[in-house]
Amino acid sequence: MTENQENQEDRGTTEDRGGTLPGGSIWTRPERQSRGPAPEHSRAEIAGVGVALADAAGLGAVTMRSVATAIGTGPASLYRYVVNRAELVELMADQVRGELAYGGAGSGGSAARLLAIAREGRAVYLRHPWLLDVPAAPIPGPSAIAFIEQCLAVLADVDLSGPAKLDTIGLFSGAVRLAAQTEIEQRRAGQDSAQWQGELTAYLSRIVAAGQHPYLAAALAEAASQGVARFQDDLFERAMMRILAGLLPEAGR
Numbered sequence: 001m002t003e004n005q006e007n008q009e010d011r012g013t014t015e016d017r018g019g020t021l022p023g024g025s026i027w028t029r030p031e032r033q034s035r036g037p038a039p040e041h042s043r044a045e046i047a048g049v050g051v052a053l054a055d056a057a058g059l060g061a062v063t064m065r066s067v068a069t070a071i072g073t074g075p076a077s078l079y080r081y082v083v084n085r086a087e088l089v090e091l092m093a094d095q096v097r098g099e100l101a102y103g104g105a106g107s108g109g110s111a112a113r114l115l116a117i118a119r120e121g122r123a124v125y126l127r128h129p130w131l132l133d134v135p136a137a138p139i140p141g142p143s144a145i146a147f148i149e150q151c152l153a154v155l156a157d158v159d160l161s162g163p164a165k166l167d168t169i170g171l172f173s174g175a176v177r178l179a180a181q182t183e184i185e186q187r188r189a190g191q192d193s194a195q196w197q198g199e200l201t202a203y204l205s206r207i208v209a210a211g212q213h214p215y216l217a218a219a220l221a222e223a224a225s226q227g228v229a230r231f232q233d234d235l236f237e238r239a240m241m242r243i244l245a246g247l248l249p250e251a252g253r
Contacts, residue, residue: 025139026087041071046081047091054092059130062089093134094141099124102150111244113154118176118240125180132181159249168247175243179236
């Protein structure tokens with residue numbers, strides 16, 4: 001079977017496969033149907049197998065066939081649990097998002113508590129870089145709902161309306177994703193943050209030496225006066241604190 005044929009198979013519906021799953025999101029369906037035999041596998045087991053495959057070889061390694069083989073069954077059997085590969089990937093993404101423990105989100109100011117969540121979120125992306133390739137689900141899963149609830153708890157006393165708080169959470173989570181994406185791309189290119197910062201600084205220094213970019217030259221000079229180590233260290237922490245300062249009212253930080 002070619003990759004294109006397998007992808008077409010993975011997009012097949014349960015109706016095509018003779019399955020009985022109703023339509024709608026996987027999150028709106030009970031894991032076990034009211035009729036029929038007891039399932040041999042759980043959503044958590046299937047998602048865990050998919051996560052292991054993606055961690056080892058990327059999201060492209062996850063197909064209905066590869067997951068079925070890993071759990072010792074046929075691809076058609078998986079259609080008793082998920083409609084298609086997209087639902088399988090939804091299960092996987094929600095499972096790894098469930099790794100957030102919110103350990104540092106219980107005390108301190110709102111910015112500090114959100115920063116603790118950001119650190120955990122970054123760590124999840126670094127452990128599972130394929131998560132960057134997962135499109136946003138139309139309906140959030142349990143772990144995504146838990147994330148929203150935890151962030152709303154942090155923002156409970158912040159002077160923002162409910163819709164504004166939800167907007168803030170979306171912007172915050174997007175910033176964490178973007179920061180992690182930048183770091184992952186650097187790693188894939190064989191660079192660490194310090195190396196990248198050093199090469200960037202050297203390149204920009206050559207550019208400003210011509211005297212045509214005075215504002216950039218001034219910014220680089222100030223960074224140099226504060227010390228290269230400080231400029232390179234804790235980039236994620238400093239960037240998130242700047243972002244949170246912009247997202248939160250001063251009185252609520």
